[in-house]
Amino acid sequence: MDLDIDTVRVARSRADCALRPGETFLGGGTFLYSEPVPAEVTGLVDLTGMGWEPWSVDGSGLRVAGTCTLEELLAGPGALGGAPGAPGPYRGLGIVGECVSALTLSAKVARTATVGGNLALGLPAGSMAGLFAALSARAVVWTPDGGSREVAVSDLVTGAGVVDLAPGEVLREVRVPAAALGQRTAFRRASLTATGRTAAMVTGRAGDRSPRITVTAAVGAPLSLYARDHDMVDRWVDWIGSEGAWYEDTHGSRDWRAAMTRRLAHEVLDELGGAA
Template structure:
């Protein structure tokens, strides 16, 4: 779609582009959402792809994902053999309601800052205990826990002029055991609920992340595997106004799915003991 209110495109921004931020600006990376709808408030686009940020950097501390890394690049990433969650990275990419053309342009950072309940990069990074590096217009940076970044449907903690620079996933999370459940109304449809559970090897803990069915990510942490009653109580303790309501599912339906999948996961991780 043509955005006829835009009068300027910054193709070669400064290394810290937020310094020149002004009202009416928008960061441009993949642009897959930006060019899909009217943007009447926009006057200028700032092209981040020209900055040449590293996309994926694997090291002894974990995985660094540049905000402009495309979904295609993440999907093609060959994780080290001892990173047990390697297949989860690909599964999260497959959770996109998007064509291969979108995969080639859409970015990890763009999906996160859109802050939609069904954003699979949000699900993945929250479940893997990631932190986000955020650049401020004054040249400073701050670290935000992934679980705290999205605050509501299409809302997050970014202030005007701030930019998501990088996602850091710790090595401890990359070596965890995991399982996941995802429900859609149609085979290739948008997620009604996306749930990921991780567990430290050799331990009985549980970290359960619930997204798509809630307006913001919910992460339930247990030092030891809960029984069925305690796990259901934890799901039921999620505030009623946190369950998302759209054509893909009512709040009651999504809560029901969360209860069902949580117990299914518990049974799987305890070796099939109901």
């Protein structure tokens, strides 16, 4: 850890979230502390002091605070969902545990890393984007002028490490609509090694008409499709390739990621295509 900064402020009110020159927000800090801090960053504003309730659920759906840790997500919404595919009013959350596990993190990191931090990083392997995009969730973003705006989680990450958050904006919470909570979900992932970084991840949700299939990790930004059949999946995978959208790094080539995504998407479609 190379943490060369001058100040750390703990935010306890929205007014405290107004950034001063050189400041940036701190969530869990598990990624921030693992990388050299950019030279222009001289101070941190710790959002965990805001005291936001990690998560809540009511008739309108599920709300997950940006500062909700992955451990809290797993113990709360993850437990509500039960086992993947199990019946119940919150069975859409049955893939929470698998999405958290896809990050291949230790229990120590899970106790600190936050949902908002994972989304705000916009890393292809950041599985919170795949989870909440599959559930048609929307992110509530606080703007520096005291207002707020909403953006679909599927549109929040726009590229590898590129997120639709302007300087000074805070990812306040993620909202999952009630209808998505009761619908069946499915999850598949692939990596080059048993404990390697996720290189292709497909999440799906059984909709009213066609399953919604979402691919992450293999692409720079989440891509979703309402797939009626396997031919649609194949055409979609081919289209992704024609657009040059496959992501490539040491954890997987473009061709391998395309092949894995095709296989995983077919498996998710098969799983969601059965009787409700």
